[in-house]
Amino acid sequence: MTALTKTFKRIGCGVALAALCAVAAHGQEDASSSDAFNIPENISILGPSDPNLRKATATVNGTIITGTDVDHRVALIIDANEAQPSEEELQRLRLQVFRNLIDETLQIQEATAQQLTVAAEEVSETYNRLATERFNRTPAQLDAYLISVGSSPASLKRQIEGEMAWDRLLRRNVAPFVQVSAGEVNELFERMEQSRGTEEFRLGEIYLSATPASREAVAQNARRIVDQLREGGSFVAYARQFSEASTAAVGGDLGWIRLEQLQNPQLEEVARALGPGQLAGPIEIPGGFSILYLIDKRQVGVADPRDAIVSLLQIAVELPQGLSEEQARERIASFQQSVSQLRGCGDAQTAAASFGAQVVGNDIAMRALPEALQNEILKLNIGQSTPPFGTLEEGVRVLMLCGRDDPASEAGGPDRETILSQMEEDRINKRAQRYLRDLRRDAVIDYN
16 A cells, blocks of 8 residues: 655645555354344344444544444555454454544644634645545545545545644644754754764654553553564554654654664664664653664765665566476576676677576666665676576566666764754654643543
């Protein structure tokens, strides 16, 4: 599923949406559960029946949240994770979505009370832009797409409205009152200057706030999220749905930072021990729990060879259907031997045809390649090739290195203005959490 990018974060739209797939089926109750009622097999329905009519799940300051609202939002989350949840996990997900819808309703109501209402035309404009720019569809096609996966255009538009409303509230009621002194910026800048030559980290974070009363429940929820992520769940999707940090709209991505910028010695220590692709948490910190995911790391002030632009030739052959494993190994060994005899990229274009191979050339950023191929290409000199890779169905191929434009060494990191912006955003995020807690505390909510 294609996710919204930082562009949509700026306009308040951070929902995860993309290649939507089938919605998980709800489990059915055991037929024996009706025995106690002594209900006959043949019955007549005496009143009107509408399968689309749902009773309210809750009323929030007079606004109704229905079971349909929950179902439609759950469908988006399931597709974002591209996995079929168990019945137990589905119930937990429904509960979390229910809480999110309550928060969303409170945010929209507060914006209306503050005369910061988001007009329907603005929501539709964002929705239409999302359809064309992110999905290459017309709005009508996106409508049908959402319905086909068990969701609805209204559900997505409601989430867009909620995020735009909250963004406006923070811009007017929180951001103007956040101050970071020059002394604080200079102190952090000097710490970072002293760390030149050390490593820089690209981290993802899921933050869950907790109070003393909710600590154990939040900890259990955080552990369940970690378990799902270790089983292959999408970190980006879980961060968008569950994280309470401002980075939730971009999938929890903190960007390239130095660990000092986390401003938490415990998180610094945990992150430093991670390797790319590794997960840690939940980590209890003041105010809640954090889950960290190391996306990548690099050395500060030193060019990373993986940032190079490489010129490659892909040399590929198809394998006949029905080969035994032994025959396939022989064909692959023969292909590898033929490639090893090529005299660089200039020879490959013509000589590869002699053993039935197809050749395609392209320039590509090293980081766009799978990590395993990056590691192999880093070992190559011009004219050398990777080991064969592929499958029996899709064929076998190698990549030959024809050229490499290495990146220039960069300066040591963010300047004072960037540091100031990051510190301000962090403080806005903390005040936003308190703001939302106040709205929850003052709300009148009737559960059904």
